[in-house]
Amino acid sequence: MMATTSDLRDVCWLLGGLALGGARPDLLREVRQGGVTAKLGVALGGQLGEALATMQRALEAEEPDALATEYTRLMVTNADRGARSPLPVPPWEDCYKGEGRKVMGSRSQTALRAYAAAALGFEGMKEQPADHIGLELCFVAALLDEEARGARDATARAAFVSEHIRGFSPALGRALTDAARTTFWREAGRAIALLPGPLSGETHATN
Numbered sequence: 001m002m003a004t005t006s007d008l009r010d011v012c013w014l015l016g017g018l019a020l021g022g023a024r025p026d027l028l029r030e031v032r033q034g035g036v037t038a039k040l041g042v043a044l045g046g047q048l049g050e051a052l053a054t055m056q057r058a059l060e061a062e063e064p065d066a067l068a069t070e071y072t073r074l075m076v077t078n079a080d081r082g083a084r085s086p087l088p089v090p091p092w093e094d095c096y097k098g099e100g101r102k103v104m105g106s107r108s109q110t111a112l113r114a115y116a117a118a119a120l121g122f123e124g125m126k127e128q129p130a131d132h133i134g135l136e137l138c139f140v141a142a143l144l145d146e147e148a149r150g151a152r153d154a155t156a157r158a159a160f161v162s163e164h165i166r167g168f169s170p171a172l173g174r175a176l177t178d179a180a181r182t183t184f185w186r187e188a189g190r191a192i193a194l195l196p197g198p199l200s201g202e203t204h205a206t207n
Contacts, residue, residue, distance in 0.1 A: 003198055007043045009144035011052070012199070014040065015192055016137030019091060020128070022071030022185075028064035032056075048198060051191040058184035067184055074179055088179035089172065089189075093131035096168040107131045107164070114160050115139055120146075133172055133192065136164055140199060158200065166196040 003011075014036055021027045031037065041053030059067075074089045090096075094105035112130035120142045128135055140160060146152035173193025180186040 003044045005144055005148045007040060008198055009141050009148060010036070011040050011044065011048075011191075011195070012137045012141035012144060015188065015195065016134045016141060018188060019075075019134030019137065019192075020132065021134075023068050023076060025064040025068045028059065028067050032059040032064070044198065048191055048194040051187045051194060054187045055184055055191065058182065058187060062182050062184050067182060070180065070182055070185055074176065074185065089175045091133045091172065092129050093133070093136065093164060093168045094129070096171050104129050111136060111139075111164060114156075114164070118143065118156050131164070133169060136160075137195075140165065161196060161199045165199060169193065169196055 014031070017027070018031070035056060037052045037059070038056035041049040041051075041056065043049070044052065075087060075091045077087070090103075092103050093107040093111065094103055095101050097107055099105055108129040108131040110131075115130065118139075120139065140157055143152060143157040143160070147154060147157065170193045173189040173191070173195075176189025176192065177186045178189075180189060
């Protein structure tokens with residue numbers, strides 16, 4: 001099945017929003033009630049579609065409060081080992097690719113320059129280092145939205161995915177899948193790991 005530009009935009013908004021706001025039970029309930037993961041699973045098909053469909057089934061079986069607590073353990077503070085311990089799944093690109101693997105390094109600066117060059121801003125972009133996986137996916141979603149409306153070609157999106165998303169989201173996704181104790185976050189990790197292929201323009205049709 002060929003995913004459209006709009007499908008890819010929506011899955012980037014979904015996964016980016018979850019990566020930024022997974023500590024909010026209300027957001028998780030909203031995603032569950034809307035059934036968006038199941039709809040996108042059908043639209044995208046393949047392994048990515050399977051991961052999204054499984055996320056929806058897990059949302060219907062697992063408690064949002066527990067999922068929010070697990071997100072915090074994975075990506076915000078390692079409560080199991082103490083606040084100063086390394087996170088099981090650091091959400092910043094610099095922790096996977098940057099010099100010294102520390103937050104607020106060169107990858108954050110490069111991502112911020114890409115945002116500025118595209119003249120695109122979006123909610124939450126100043127609340128985290130610019131290389132947070134959620135911000136990067138939301139940026140790609142914003143680019144895809146302009147592509148879907150015919151206001152931009154795929155050049156900026158392809159370059160950003162190649163320079164940023166493809167280089168670290170598979171490792172982050174695998175870390176999330178390995179560290180998660182719930183099906184929902186395990187499958188979210190699988191979806192994030194699989195996303196670079198479709199985002200590179202290899203398998204999607206125009207809207």
